[in-house]
Amino acid sequence: MNAKIRACLFAALVALAPCAQAATPASPSGAARATGAAPAANANAAPTDISVFARYAGSWKVELTHSQTPYSKPSSESMTVKNDCWRSEIFYVCDQIIDGAPKALIVFFYNAEEKRFGSFPITARSDAVHPGDVQVDGNTVIFPWAINDNGKTIYMRIVNVFKSADTMEFRQEYSEDNTQWIAMATGIEHKVADAKGSTKSK
Secondary structure (H helix, E strand, O other), X not given: XXXXXXXXXXXXXXXXXXXXXXXXXXXXXXXXXXXXXXXXXXXXXXXXXXXXXXXXXXXXXXXXXXXXXXXXXXXXXXXXXXXXXXXXXXXXXXXXXXXXXXXXXXXXXXXXXXXXXEEEXXXXXXXXXXXXEEEXXXXXEEEEEEEEEOOEEEEEEEEEEEEEOOEEEEEEEEEOOOOOOEEEEEEEEXXXXXXXXXXXXX
16 A cells, blocks of 8 residues: 555544545545534534534544554554534534644535535645535435545545434445445544533543
């Protein structure tokens, strides 16, 4: 696996969003400033309402297990992810901080003409920014993209399933046909502080 692919997969796991700068988006199959008043996430929100991304706001304790695949190696890791987010009229933006270090700015949007969600992941090293698809279906949010591995298209996706307002299941998967998916990483995320910084009770 070449260095570009490795870097893309690392960015995807850290930023929880597709590495769109280095990959072609997959075929269709995928918080107000945290110190201010972030709108409450609504699992039943209309599919055109970017407030569905408000559920990401706050600080999360992440536990991940990586599997052996052509695109991943077995390992386990934990991290704390803080999403400092805010909303404008048509964008929902999250400054993502991993273990105290800023990693990416993720700009979510809804394209009314194409009737689809998308996101722009931006890092300090980004020399170009391209939108990635985001699929929202109730409590499931999918970030799909694709890579070119020696002339072969490999489909990738990150799947976030919100089991509750404070618990999210995480999966990163790959597929050679965009139908059968193989897990590269799985995990669980627990919200430990809300958007205003208040610690969640256990």
